[in-house]
Amino acid sequence: MWKHKVSKELAERIVNLIHEVTDNNVNFMGEGGEIIATMQPERLGTIHQGAKKIMNGEIDELAITEEEAEKMEGVKAGYNGVIKLNGERIGCIGITGNPEIVKPLQKMAAIIVVEEIKKEIKIKKRKELIEKIALEIEEVTSAVEEITAGAEDILNGTKQIETITKETEGKISNINQVLDFINNISKQTNLLGLNATIEAARAGELGRGFAVVAEEIRKLSINSSESIKNINEILNDISSSIIQISKGIEKNSQVISELTSALQQISNSIFNINSNSQDLIAIK
Numbered sequence: 001m002w003k004h005k006v007s008k009e010l011a012e013r014i015v016n017l018i019h020e021v022t023d024n025n026v027n028f029m030g031e032g033g034e035i036i037a038t039m040q041p042e043r044l045g046t047i048h049q050g051a052k053k054i055m056n057g058e059i060d061e062l063a064i065t066e067e068e069a070e071k072m073e074g075v076k077a078g079y080n081g082v083i084k085l086n087g088e089r090i091g092c093i094g095i096t097g098n099p100e101i102v103k104p105l106q107k108m109a110a111i112i113v114v115e116e117i118k119k120e121i122k123i124k125k126r127k128e129l130i131e132k133i134a135l136e137i138e139e140v141t142s143a144v145e146e147i148t149a150g151a152e153d154i155l156n157g158t159k160q161i162e163t164i165t166k167e168t169e170g171k172i173s174n175i176n177q178v179l180d181f182i183n184n185i186s187k188q189t190n191l192l193g194l195n196a197t198i199e200a201a202r203a204g205e206l207g208r209g210f211a212v213v214a215e216e217i218r219k220l221s222i223n224s225s226e227s228i229k230n231i232n233e234i235l236n237d238i239s240s241s242i243i244q245i246s247k248g249i250e251k252n253s254q255v256i257s258e259l260t261s262a263l264q265q266i267s268n269s270i271f272n273i274n275s276n277s278q279d280l281i282a283i284k
Helices: 008-022 049-055 066-070 099-282
Strands: 026-029 035-038 061-064 078-085 088-096
Touching: 008 026, 008 035, 008 088, 008 099, 026 049, 049 061, 049 078, 049 088, 061 099, 078 099, 088 099
Parallel strands: none
Antiparallel strands: 026 035, 026 088, 061 078, 078 088
């Protein structure tokens, strides 16, 4: 099997071109010497014996003079020559007429065929390369779209966390207000306990039981005050941590937003490249 074949269209174009120049009959033979283009429609698809030998590698050319043709039945004078591409026999062109005259035309036609096939090979390779690049671009586009979607999900999640942290800050502020209220009650209770202790002392023996209750009220007030102080310290630490987290989330949110925007731009650029690649593929 050949690596390269001459298309029927190219063979017919060469045959018509030489015929217009010489007005002679022209045959283009392919594998096994089969005539694939000719000025004699009745011979199309038949085997040219001389071309068969050329395509089989037995000879490279076959020239028949007028004198030789007169001695053969059904044979016309002419020249048949091989077409080679990179050492491979890809075809054979035969032109009727004086071999010395038509041989240069046959050689020129062979060169044209080789150059046309080289051009076709380049176009095919370019098309295959562009198609491969286009496929890789599609894969990259898909990956970028997945990353973009993931980044958008992270961004949305980050915004939700940012909202929650701000709500938490507000709730801590409300708790502080409640603690301030309780702290005021504790101070008033402490003052009330102190006054009760003084009055119990004035009452003497009759106020002893009341003095015990007053002292417990003061202890409760003091414990409440210390507890509120501890709670405030804990809440301040939590509030400080939440503020730091909030700032970090806000910064990350900005970075992710910029990343998402950049990925979208990359995706748009890749889409344009892919579109241009498809246009190149369509060019023949």
